[in-house]
Amino acid sequence: MAPPLLTLDGVSLSFAGVTALNALSFQVAEGEICALIGPNGAGKSSALNIVNGVYRADRGEIRFDGVALAARRPGDAARLGIGRTFQHNALFHRLTVIENVMAGLSRKGGTSFFESVFRFGRDAAERRRFRARAEEVLAFLGLAKEADRVVSTLSYGTQKRVDLARALVAEPKLLLLDEPMAGMNAEEKQAMARVTAEVNRQLGTTIVLIEHDVGIVLGLAHHVVVLDYGRKVADGRPDEVRDDPAVIEAYLGTVH
Numbered sequence: 001m002a003p004p005l006l007t008l009d010g011v012s013l014s015f016a017g018v019t020a021l022n023a024l025s026f027q028v029a030e031g032e033i034c035a036l037i038g039p040n041g042a043g044k045s046s047a048l049n050i051v052n053g054v055y056r057a058d059r060g061e062i063r064f065d066g067v068a069l070a071a072r073r074p075g076d077a078a079r080l081g082i083g084r085t086f087q088h089n090a091l092f093h094r095l096t097v098i099e100n101v102m103a104g105l106s107r108k109g110g111t112s113f114f115e116s117v118f119r120f121g122r123d124a125a126e127r128r129r130f131r132a133r134a135e136e137v138l139a140f141l142g143l144a145k146e147a148d149r150v151v152s153t154l155s156y157g158t159q160k161r162v163d164l165a166r167a168l169v170a171e172p173k174l175l176l177l178d179e180p181m182a183g184m185n186a187e188e189k190q191a192m193a194r195v196t197a198e199v200n201r202q203l204g205t206t207i208v209l210i211e212h213d214v215g216i217v218l219g220l221a222h223h224v225v226v227l228d229y230g231r232k233v234a235d236g237r238p239d240e241v242r243d244d245p246a247v248i249e250a251y252l253g254t255v256h
């Protein structure tokens with residue numbers, strides 16, 4: 001197995017008495033696609049939010065690329081090379097596709113997001129570089145033709161792809177995808193799964209994703225971690241976890 005890029009070691013988190021994560025430990029190897037699955041409320045989003053620095057663990061340790069992540073501020077994760085997309089699309093709907101993607105680069109240079117988008121930047125050369133980089137990512141994701149379209153005019157599936165472009169533009173080592181296929185029809189889901197596999201294979205990006213569609217997960221992920229009530233109930237290759245009695249039990253009787 002490749003060395004771990006990400007390690008969660010005994011991570012616990014609770015909200016006013018509700019335990020979201022309970023001594024959770026797992027590792028994500030460099031270069032893999034790891035899926036987090038489990039019933040509603042199992043703690044999947046909380047786990048991503050801890051890695052991303054949105055929440056701070058009550059206990060336990062998180063290591064990324066050999067470094068312990070502690071006492072972080074928002075934005076630190078992006079600077080370290082952790083990108084993410086959101087369950088509820090967080091794009092700027094009145095801006096164009098390329099403006100949204102360029103926003104994903106605003107932490108990289110000396111120019112703020114508003115400067116880079118609204119063109120009163122200190123550095124025109126930096127703006128040109130950002131634009132070229134954004135165009136490259138859009139081309140990779142098959143979105144070159146949509147660059148100047150306003151996001152609100154795009155289909156839901158295309159908006160999700162723009163969200164992915166925005167996360168990828170900063171060249172993250174680790175990409176966190178929170179239900180990238182939620183709300184999609186079967187065809188859109190398959191297309192998103194293909195794009196996700198291409199990002200992983202061609203760009204070498206390590207991916208952790210949350211997905212409810214077990215069929216998609218089994219076809220896409222190299223590694224599956226199953227959560228239930230904030231605890232890990234299974235961890236292994238898709239074929240190993242599929243028939244695990246603990247996984248079947250976690251899912252039985254749960255309304256999705």
Ligand SMILES: Nc1ncnc2c1ncn2[C@@H]1O[C@H](COP(=O)(O)OP(=O)(O)OP(=O)(O)O)[C@@H](O)[C@H]1O
Nearest residue numbers: 015018019020038039040041042043044045046047
């Ligand atoms: N900000 C918060 N404030 C209070 N409770 C929270 C918060 N975030 C999560 N929780 C609680 O923590 C537990 C785990 O929630 P989490 O959203 O991580 O689960 P999940 O597996 O991602 O669920 P879903 O599949 O429904 O998105 C739940 O009981 C949830 O209600």
